[in-house]
Every structure is written in C-alpha cells, then in structure tokens.
Amino acid sequence: MNKKVVFPIILTTVLVCTMIPAVGWAENSSLEKINQEIAQIRARMSEQKKNISSLEQQISAIQVQQKELEDQLLYIDMRRNETQNKLDKLDGQIEVTKGEAVKAQQQLDEAVERVAKRDVLLKTRLRAMYEHGTVSYLEVLLGSTDFSDFLNRFHALQTIFEQDKRILEENIRDKETIEAKKKEVDEHLAKLETMFAEAEKLKADLDSQYKQSVAIKAELKEKEEDLHDSLVQFEENLLAMARQEKAKLAEKIRMQGGSVIASGGKLGLPLPPGSFTFTSGFGMRTDPFTGKSAGHNGLDMAAPKGTPIYAAEKGVVILAGLYRGYGNAVIIQHDETYSTLYAHIREGGIQVKVGQVVQRGEKIAEVGSTGRSTGNHLHFTVYKNDVAIDPAPLIR
The missing domain is CATH 1.10.287 (Helix Hairpins)
Structure with missing residues (x-):
C-alpha cells in the first residue's frame, strides 16, 4: 500500500x-x-x-x-x-x-x-x-x-x-x-x-x-x-x-436519542401479545360504576393479575405511585409532546422510580385492579401536549 x-x-x-x-x-x-x-x-x-x-x-x-x-x-x-x-x-x-x-x-x-x-x-x-x-x-x-x-x-x-x-x-x-x-x-x-x-x-x-x-x-x-x-x-x-x-x-x-413517536413511529404493546383482551376503547362508553354514558380517555386491556406491563416507548418516569382514581400508576414522559399512563397496577407491582430512564419494551409494572376498577386490567392512555388521544392508531 x-x-x-x-x-x-x-x-x-x-x-x-x-x-x-x-x-x-x-x-x-x-x-x-x-x-x-x-x-x-x-x-x-x-x-x-x-x-x-x-x-x-x-x-x-x-x-x-x-x-x-x-x-x-x-x-x-x-x-x-x-x-x-x-x-x-x-x-x-x-x-x-x-x-x-x-x-x-x-x-x-x-x-x-x-x-x-x-x-x-x-x-x-x-x-x-x-x-x-x-x-x-x-x-x-x-x-x-x-x-x-x-x-x-x-x-x-x-x-x-x-x-x-x-x-x-x-x-x-x-x-x-x-x-x-x-x-x-x-x-x-x-x-x-x-x-x-x-x-x-x-x-x-x-x-x-x-x-x-x-x-x-x-x-x-x-x-x-x-x-x-x-x-x-x-x-x-x-x-x-x-x-x-x-x-x-x-x-x-x-x-439520549429522542422519541420514535415524535419521528412518526409507533408505540409498542404495553402487554405481552396474546395475554390480554381489549374490553373498552377510547371515547364514550357506559360507566361501569354509574351506568351512565361517560368519556373514556384510554384503552382497557383485561389480563391476569401479575401480567408484566412494558414501557410503550423510551422515556423518563415522572410518576410512580397512587394517582387519583387510577390507583397505582406509572406515567412516562417520552418527549416534550408525548407521555403515556399505565394504571390500576397491583399493590407492590410498580417496578420503576420517578426520574428513572426506561427503554421501549422494558418491564415497568404488573397488572392489578387498584383504584376505580372492576377487575384485573391495564388502563393505557396516551397524552399529546397533556391532552388524551386515542392510543389505538399508535400501537403496533
């Protein structure tokens, strides 16, 4: 050479x-x-x-x-x-x-x-x-x-x-x-x-x-x-x-690499494939407690107690604990625009702490029925600029 x-x-x-x-x-x-x-x-x-x-x-x-x-x-x-x-x-x-x-x-x-x-x-x-x-x-x-x-x-x-x-x-x-x-x-x-x-x-x-x-x-x-x-x-x-x-x-x-959501990507499933059943979608529905028509700001996914819950995307945990009627919950901030909520986690089922950086698909909690809940399930909400939007189009 x-x-x-x-x-x-x-x-x-x-x-x-x-x-x-x-x-x-x-x-x-x-x-x-x-x-x-x-x-x-x-x-x-x-x-x-x-x-x-x-x-x-x-x-x-x-x-x-x-x-x-x-x-x-x-x-x-x-x-x-x-x-x-x-x-x-x-x-x-x-x-x-x-x-x-x-x-x-x-x-x-x-x-x-x-x-x-x-x-x-x-x-x-x-x-x-x-x-x-x-x-x-x-x-x-x-x-x-x-x-x-x-x-x-x-x-x-x-x-x-x-x-x-x-x-x-x-x-x-x-x-x-x-x-x-x-x-x-x-x-x-x-x-x-x-x-x-x-x-x-x-x-x-x-x-x-x-x-x-x-x-x-x-x-x-x-x-x-x-x-x-x-x-x-x-x-x-x-x-x-x-x-x-x-x-x-x-x-x-x-x-740390940005958000897939912001770049037009899709969210990962928050529960293992085949482990859950969709029981309630985003929008108006009959409230199981009052029997009256009311808005629902996320997806309800019924699954056995203890089923692992995964981060839908990379981000920083900004809440890990009791959250109003959601019972035990985790909120992950993905970027300046998007965040996700995982609710009704079982007692002792939260696996992350506030300030912790989590990766897409990383286990963050386990399914339960705490808070205003009628049975074991995950309530999953996506927020865009702090406003709840339908998660269904973003999940792949």
Missing part, C-alpha cells in the same frame, strides 16, 4: 479515537447538568407542594370554624327569637298587671274613703255623746218607763252596738283586704319588671354575641379569600415548575 495513503488513514483513526471520549464526556457532563437542574426543580416543586398542603389545611380549618360559627349564629338567633317572644309576653303581662295595680289602688282608695266616712260617723256619735254627757247602756235601760219601753230601748241599743261593731269590722276588713291585694299586685309587678329587665339584658347580650360572631365570620371569610389567592399563586408557580421540569425532561430525552 502506498505510504502516502496509509498515513492519513492512521491519522484520521487516531483523531477519531481521541475525539470519541471527549464527545462522550461532553454528553455525560451535559446530561449530569440536566439531571441536577431537574433535581433542583423537583426540590422546589416538593417545597411548593408543602406550601400548598399547608394552605389547604389552613383553609380547611377556617372552613370548619366558619361552619361552627354558622351553627353558633343559628343557635344565637334562635335564642334571640325565644327571648324576644318572652319579652313580648312579659310586656303583655306587665301591662295587665299594671291595670290590676291601678284597679287595686282604686279599690284601696275607695276602701280608705269608706273607712273615712265610717270614722266620721263614729266621731259624730262620740261628739254627740260628749256634748250630751256620758250615758251608759245600763242607764238607758233603767230609764225605761215600762217593760215595752225597756224592750224598745234594748233593741235600739243592740242595733247601735251591732252597727258600731260592723263599722269597725268593715274598717278592718277593708283595710286588710285591699292593702293585701295592693301588696300582692305590687310584688307581682315588681317580679315581672325584674324578669323583663333580665330578659332585656339577655337579649342585649345575645345581640352583642351575634354581632361579634358575624364580625368574626367576616374576618374568617376575608382570610379564606386571601389564602385562596395565595393558593392560586402557589399552584400557578407549581404549574410553571412542572413546565420547566417537562422541558428539561424533553431535553434529556433528546440527548
């Missing part, structure tokens, strides 16, 4: 061999940097999730306080109504008792007037006896001219005696009866007025409590709204971080 030809070939080979480690080192360095950036983003997302959880707990606590205040306001309002009814009833009783007191006072005034008239009558008789000299009942009887005159004088004296006795008894009775009645009415009126004053004070206290509770409720409502505003801001920040993470994952995937 010509030496002039051999030397350039050898030189080229040496240069290529020298450059390969340098290129590999550069790629590894860039990949490590991306991994660090992803880890930092996830750390910030984790802290943000804690903040969101704390806010949600505070909002929940405030809502509990608001419910308790609502119950308290209802109770106070009920007692206010009861107290007002009591006040109205007492007010009516007071008016009636005042009428009785006026009537009793009138009766007492009349009795006093009767007593005064009787006193005048008795004083007139005493004055007449004084003016004509003191004459005993015995002298009147002994002055009789005959027996008939004696009887007449005796009956006359008896009448005077009975009349005087009756006047005195009526005086005593009138005074005692009417004064007792007046005292009873006054005591009853005083008692009613005391009860009215106590009820008024209770009503005032209840009104004060009601206003205070309303004010506290307004403060709690304002605080809840502020927390909701903060929560919205935190959730927006978390969403922005999720977009950053997705962008970094897409960059990582591109560095």
